[in-house]
Amino acid sequence: MVGAENVLVDDPARLARATGLSYLDLLRRRSPSADFPVPDAVVLPADPDEVQAVLDACVQHDVGVVPFGGGTSVVGGVAALRGEKTSVIALDLVRLDALVSVDAESRIAVLQAGVRGPEAERLLAGHGLTLGHVPQSFERATIGGFAATRSAGQASSGYGRFEDMVTGVRLATPRGPWKLGVAPASAAGPDLRQLAIGSEGTLGVITEVALRVRPAPPVRRYEGYALPGWAAGAEAVRDLAQHHALADVTRLSDVDETEVSLALNAGLKTAALRRYLAARGVRRPCFLIVGWEGTAHDVALRRRETARRLKASGAVRVGKALGESWRHGRFAGPRQRDTLLDMGVCVETLETAAYWSNVDELRDDVRAALTASLGRSIVMCHISHAYETGASLYFTVLTARDETDSVGQWQRAKAAACEAIAGLGTISHHHAVGVDHAPYLSAEIGSLGVEVLRAAKSTVDPTGILNPGKLV
Amino acid sequence: MVGAENVLVDDPARLARATGLSYLDLLRRRSPSADFPVPDAVVLPADPDEVQAVLDACVQHDVGVVPFGGGTSVVGGVAALRGEKTSVIALDLVRLDALVSVDAESRIAVLQAGVRGPEAERLLAGHGLTLGHVPQSFERATIGGFAATRSAGQASSGYGRFEDMVTGVRLATPRGPWKLGVAPASAAGPDLRQLAIGSEGTLGVITEVALRVRPAPPVRRYEGYALPGWAAGAEAVRDLAQHHALADVTRLSDVDETEVSLALNAGLKTAALRRYLAARGVRRPCFLIVGWEGTAHDVALRRRETARRLKASGAVRVGKALGESWRHGRFAGPRQRDTLLDMGVCVETLETAAYWSNVDELRDDVRAALTASLGRSIVMCHISHAYETGASLYFTVLTARDETDSVGQWQRAKAAACEAIAGLGTISHHHAVGVDHAPYLSAEIGSLGVEVLRAAKSTVDPTGILNPGKLV
Structure with missing residues (x-):
C-alpha cells in the first residue's frame, strides 16, 4: 500500500530508527555489546491516508507501531518496544512533508507531521509567516513530534509552547481517522486537543497539525x-x-x-x-x-x-x-556530546518546571541529588521558560564517565533527580514521558490519571498496537 | 455525614436546584403544567472530605449525583436527570466557600468550588489580588461551575478564559480523590487538567481549584x-x-x-x-x-x-x-428576561466561536437560521472574546413568544442555529454542553471523541452516578 520501496528491512535503516538521542541512547550505540530493541521494518507512508492504511493492516496482523519523526527523543520515546506483539514497525513519517494549507486571515497553517523545523519555517516564509517554534531539537525534529511530546521552544515566552500554537490535530487511529479543533476556544466539553497533544503516539498517529502562525519578524x-x-x-x-x-x-x-x-x-x-x-x-x-x-x-x-x-x-x-x-x-549543544563522550565525559540534561515558590528549593534539591549520586561533577541550571505562576528549570550535568558502568552511573543519577522532583515540580517540562519517565507519571497525575489515559488508549487502540510500553 | 440539617427534602429546596436559567428553564418554571425532573434531596457538604463521603455513600446506594453550584447553567447542565438510577440528589456545593490558600509569590490562590464570583473577588481583595473572571453569570455562579463548564469572562482578552487561569484541580470521584496540576506547564503526557475542566460534573465533583491571580488593578x-x-x-x-x-x-x-x-x-x-x-x-x-x-x-x-x-x-x-x-x-441582561417574558417576548442567547475566515459566514448563517425559524425577530450579535486565530460570536434573539408552543418555538430555532454552526464553529464557546448541546457534540469531537470521554467516565465513575445524561 505504500510501495515496496517504502518498506525498509535492511539493518542500517532499522538501526537508524531504533533509538533517540538521550545519553543512554548514545551509549547504546557505542557499545559493541549493547542489547536494545530494533524495529522489524521501517514503513514510510506518503500521506495521512497511507498512514491510516498501514495502521489498519497492523491491526489486522497484530503488529506494533512506533511512530517516528525526527528521532530526537531523549526519554526513550521511539524505542522499538513490542510489548505483547511479535512484530513491531517504525512508522517513519518523514514523507508527510507538505504545507497543506494557509489561512492567512485566521493566521493558521496546516502542516503535515513529518515536516522538520527548518523546513516548516522555509515553507511558511514563502507566505511571509513564521511558526516561531525553536527547541534545541529544531534542526531534526518534526511537527508531529512537537505535538506528540508537548514540546516547548526557546522562544516560548513570546510564541508560546507548542500546545499553545495547535488549533487542530488530525490523527490516524486503529479505529479510524480522528480530527479535533474547530475553533480557537470552546466550551464543548473537555479540550480533547490537549489529550492528543502529549499522547506520544499512544492514542493515534498525528498526521497533520493546524498551527497558529505569525508574520515573519522583520x-x-x-x-x-x-x-x-x-x-x-x-x-x-x-x-x-x-x-x-x-x-x-x-x-x-x-x-x-x-x-x-x-x-x-x-x-x-x-x-x-x-x-x-x-x-x-x-x-x-x-x-x-x-x-x-x-x-x-x-x-x-x-x-x-x-x-x-x-x-x-x-x-x-x-x-x-x-x-x-x-x-x-x-543548536550546538547536542552535537558536542559525542566529542565529550570520546573524552570520557558523561554529559546529559534534564528539565522540570515548578511554581515560583518551589523553584529555588527544586533547583537546590535536584543539584544535591545529582551531586550526591555522581560525586565530583558540574551541574548547571537555567530558566528557559517563564510563566506568571512559575518557571522551567533545565539542568546540564557533566561528570567523569564511569567506564565500567556508564549506563548504571547515569540511571542512578537520573533516578535520584526524578525522586527529588516528585512533589515539587513536573517530571518533564518539555521532554515528554517516553519510557524513562513512565515510572514517575502516576505520582504526578495520580493512579486515576494513568487509568484514564489507559482507558482512552483502549478506546482508540483496542488491540494495543500503538507505541507499546510508552507513556503508560 | 453532613449533618441532618444539610440534607433538604422539602419541595422549595428541591425545586430551587431543579433547573438552571435558560429560557426553557424560565418557561418550565412559569408553566403550571410543566413536567421537569426534580432531585429527591439536596445535600450540602461542608468541605472536600464530606463531598467524598457523600459520593462514596451514593456509590454504595446507587444514587445519581448532580453537582450544583450557582445554578446558572443555560444548557440544562443541572437538570435532575436520573438516568438508570432510581434516586438522584443535587449536591449543592455552596458551603465549600473558603479561600484555602494564597501563594503570593507564585500568584496562585486555591478557592473552594462553592465560592461565588463576588465572594471570590472579596476574599482575594483581602490579599490585594483579583481573579478577573467576570462572566455575565458572575453574581451567582461559582468557582467550581466556572471550571466544570470552561467559562469565559467578559475580560477574557486580558485575564484569559477560566481554563487559562486554572493551575490545579482537586476532584472527588467515585474512585476517590483526584488531584491535578503540579507546574505551570508540563510535558508529562496529555494535560489532564484540560480533561477535568469542562467535564461538567461527569468525571468527578470539583471541590477546589488552584487559580492564577493578579494584583487588584488600581x-x-x-x-x-x-x-x-x-x-x-x-x-x-x-x-x-x-x-x-x-x-x-x-x-x-x-x-x-x-x-x-x-x-x-x-x-x-x-x-x-x-x-x-x-x-x-x-x-x-x-x-x-x-x-x-x-x-x-x-x-x-x-x-x-x-x-x-x-x-x-x-x-x-x-x-x-x-x-x-x-x-x-x-450583569443586568439576564435579570430583564422575566420582565420581557411577562410582556410576551421570547428572549434567549446563544454563542459560538470560529476561526476568523469563518466568522462572517457563521454570523450570517446563524442569523439566517434563527430568522427563518422564528419569523419576524431581532437578532443581535457581538464579539466578546477575540483570539489571534478567531473570535466568539454571541447572539441575542428577541421575538414574539408563541403562547401556544413557547417551548417548541425556541427548540426549533435553537436546533436551526446549531445546525448552522456545525462545521463552521464550535457548538459552545462558553456555555458548555449540558443536555441541550449533547446531540451536536459528536459532530465536533468525533464519535471517537465521545467514546474517549465515555471511557474516561467509566474509569472514574464505573457505576455511572455522576450527573447522568449530561455531556455524553
Missing part, C-alpha cells in the same frame, strides 16, 4: 544582561513574567552555567567583562539572554519595557554580543 | 469606539488580536445590537452622537467597548497602543460614557 534583537546571583536573577525573571514584560526569548543561567559560558565563549572579552560587571556590583554574574522578534515598532516598544523592569531589578546590560553569540550557538 | 478604564459597520469592526478587532493590542475587555456589537443600545441607553445623548459619528463617516455604527485594568503606567501604555491601531482601522472614539455605561449594566 526585526530580531537579542542581547545579554547580567544579574548579581541566582536569587536576583530568578526574581527579575519572575518580575518580567508577572508584569507581561517577558522578551520572546528569556533565558537565565545560574552562576555555574554563566561561568562555563565565560570560560568557553571566545566571542566575549571575558576579563574586561568581569571588571565591567564587578564595577557595577555584579561579582558572581548570572547571564540573562533576552530576545525580541517582530516589527521595529513592536520590538522597540517591548524592549523598552523589559529594559525598564530589568534595570529596576538590578540587571546590568552586557550588550548584543552575548545575545547574538547565544543565538548562533543555540 | 486603575480601570473603559471607553467606547464606533466602527463603520460589522466588516470594519470585525477587521479592527482581528487587527488588535493579531497585534497583541487587545484591551482586557474587547467587545464589538453589530449594527443591530448597536441600534438597540442607542435606543435603550438613557446615558447617551443619542441624536448628538449620531450626528457626531455621521460627520466622521460612520452612518451605521458598530459600538466597540474597550477596557483596560492595571497600574496607571500599564493602562496608559496599552491604551495608547490600542488607540493607535483602532484609529488606523477607522474607529471613531465615542468616549468614556459608553464604556462606563456598559460596565455598570453588564
Whole structure:
C-alpha cells in the first residue's frame, strides 16, 4: 500500500530508527555489546491516508507501531518496544512533508507531521509567516513530534509552547481517522486537543497539525544582561513574567552555567567583562539572554519595557554580543556530546518546571541529588521558560564517565533527580514521558490519571498496537 | 455525614436546584403544567472530605449525583436527570466557600468550588489580588461551575478564559480523590487538567481549584469606539488580536445590537452622537467597548497602543460614557428576561466561536437560521472574546413568544442555529454542553471523541452516578 520501496528491512535503516538521542541512547550505540530493541521494518507512508492504511493492516496482523519523526527523543520515546506483539514497525513519517494549507486571515497553517523545523519555517516564509517554534531539537525534529511530546521552544515566552500554537490535530487511529479543533476556544466539553497533544503516539498517529502562525519578524534583537546571583536573577525573571514584560526569548543561567559560558565563549572579552560587571556590583554574574522578534515598532516598544523592569531589578546590560553569540550557538549543544563522550565525559540534561515558590528549593534539591549520586561533577541550571505562576528549570550535568558502568552511573543519577522532583515540580517540562519517565507519571497525575489515559488508549487502540510500553 | 440539617427534602429546596436559567428553564418554571425532573434531596457538604463521603455513600446506594453550584447553567447542565438510577440528589456545593490558600509569590490562590464570583473577588481583595473572571453569570455562579463548564469572562482578552487561569484541580470521584496540576506547564503526557475542566460534573465533583491571580488593578478604564459597520469592526478587532493590542475587555456589537443600545441607553445623548459619528463617516455604527485594568503606567501604555491601531482601522472614539455605561449594566441582561417574558417576548442567547475566515459566514448563517425559524425577530450579535486565530460570536434573539408552543418555538430555532454552526464553529464557546448541546457534540469531537470521554467516565465513575445524561 505504500510501495515496496517504502518498506525498509535492511539493518542500517532499522538501526537508524531504533533509538533517540538521550545519553543512554548514545551509549547504546557505542557499545559493541549493547542489547536494545530494533524495529522489524521501517514503513514510510506518503500521506495521512497511507498512514491510516498501514495502521489498519497492523491491526489486522497484530503488529506494533512506533511512530517516528525526527528521532530526537531523549526519554526513550521511539524505542522499538513490542510489548505483547511479535512484530513491531517504525512508522517513519518523514514523507508527510507538505504545507497543506494557509489561512492567512485566521493566521493558521496546516502542516503535515513529518515536516522538520527548518523546513516548516522555509515553507511558511514563502507566505511571509513564521511558526516561531525553536527547541534545541529544531534542526531534526518534526511537527508531529512537537505535538506528540508537548514540546516547548526557546522562544516560548513570546510564541508560546507548542500546545499553545495547535488549533487542530488530525490523527490516524486503529479505529479510524480522528480530527479535533474547530475553533480557537470552546466550551464543548473537555479540550480533547490537549489529550492528543502529549499522547506520544499512544492514542493515534498525528498526521497533520493546524498551527497558529505569525508574520515573519522583520526585526530580531537579542542581547545579554547580567544579574548579581541566582536569587536576583530568578526574581527579575519572575518580575518580567508577572508584569507581561517577558522578551520572546528569556533565558537565565545560574552562576555555574554563566561561568562555563565565560570560560568557553571566545566571542566575549571575558576579563574586561568581569571588571565591567564587578564595577557595577555584579561579582558572581548570572547571564540573562533576552530576545525580541517582530516589527521595529513592536520590538522597540517591548524592549523598552523589559529594559525598564530589568534595570529596576538590578540587571546590568552586557550588550548584543552575548545575545547574538547565544543565538548562533543555540543548536550546538547536542552535537558536542559525542566529542565529550570520546573524552570520557558523561554529559546529559534534564528539565522540570515548578511554581515560583518551589523553584529555588527544586533547583537546590535536584543539584544535591545529582551531586550526591555522581560525586565530583558540574551541574548547571537555567530558566528557559517563564510563566506568571512559575518557571522551567533545565539542568546540564557533566561528570567523569564511569567506564565500567556508564549506563548504571547515569540511571542512578537520573533516578535520584526524578525522586527529588516528585512533589515539587513536573517530571518533564518539555521532554515528554517516553519510557524513562513512565515510572514517575502516576505520582504526578495520580493512579486515576494513568487509568484514564489507559482507558482512552483502549478506546482508540483496542488491540494495543500503538507505541507499546510508552507513556503508560 | 453532613449533618441532618444539610440534607433538604422539602419541595422549595428541591425545586430551587431543579433547573438552571435558560429560557426553557424560565418557561418550565412559569408553566403550571410543566413536567421537569426534580432531585429527591439536596445535600450540602461542608468541605472536600464530606463531598467524598457523600459520593462514596451514593456509590454504595446507587444514587445519581448532580453537582450544583450557582445554578446558572443555560444548557440544562443541572437538570435532575436520573438516568438508570432510581434516586438522584443535587449536591449543592455552596458551603465549600473558603479561600484555602494564597501563594503570593507564585500568584496562585486555591478557592473552594462553592465560592461565588463576588465572594471570590472579596476574599482575594483581602490579599490585594483579583481573579478577573467576570462572566455575565458572575453574581451567582461559582468557582467550581466556572471550571466544570470552561467559562469565559467578559475580560477574557486580558485575564484569559477560566481554563487559562486554572493551575490545579482537586476532584472527588467515585474512585476517590483526584488531584491535578503540579507546574505551570508540563510535558508529562496529555494535560489532564484540560480533561477535568469542562467535564461538567461527569468525571468527578470539583471541590477546589488552584487559580492564577493578579494584583487588584488600581486603575480601570473603559471607553467606547464606533466602527463603520460589522466588516470594519470585525477587521479592527482581528487587527488588535493579531497585534497583541487587545484591551482586557474587547467587545464589538453589530449594527443591530448597536441600534438597540442607542435606543435603550438613557446615558447617551443619542441624536448628538449620531450626528457626531455621521460627520466622521460612520452612518451605521458598530459600538466597540474597550477596557483596560492595571497600574496607571500599564493602562496608559496599552491604551495608547490600542488607540493607535483602532484609529488606523477607522474607529471613531465615542468616549468614556459608553464604556462606563456598559460596565455598570453588564450583569443586568439576564435579570430583564422575566420582565420581557411577562410582556410576551421570547428572549434567549446563544454563542459560538470560529476561526476568523469563518466568522462572517457563521454570523450570517446563524442569523439566517434563527430568522427563518422564528419569523419576524431581532437578532443581535457581538464579539466578546477575540483570539489571534478567531473570535466568539454571541447572539441575542428577541421575538414574539408563541403562547401556544413557547417551548417548541425556541427548540426549533435553537436546533436551526446549531445546525448552522456545525462545521463552521464550535457548538459552545462558553456555555458548555449540558443536555441541550449533547446531540451536536459528536459532530465536533468525533464519535471517537465521545467514546474517549465515555471511557474516561467509566474509569472514574464505573457505576455511572455522576450527573447522568449530561455531556455524553
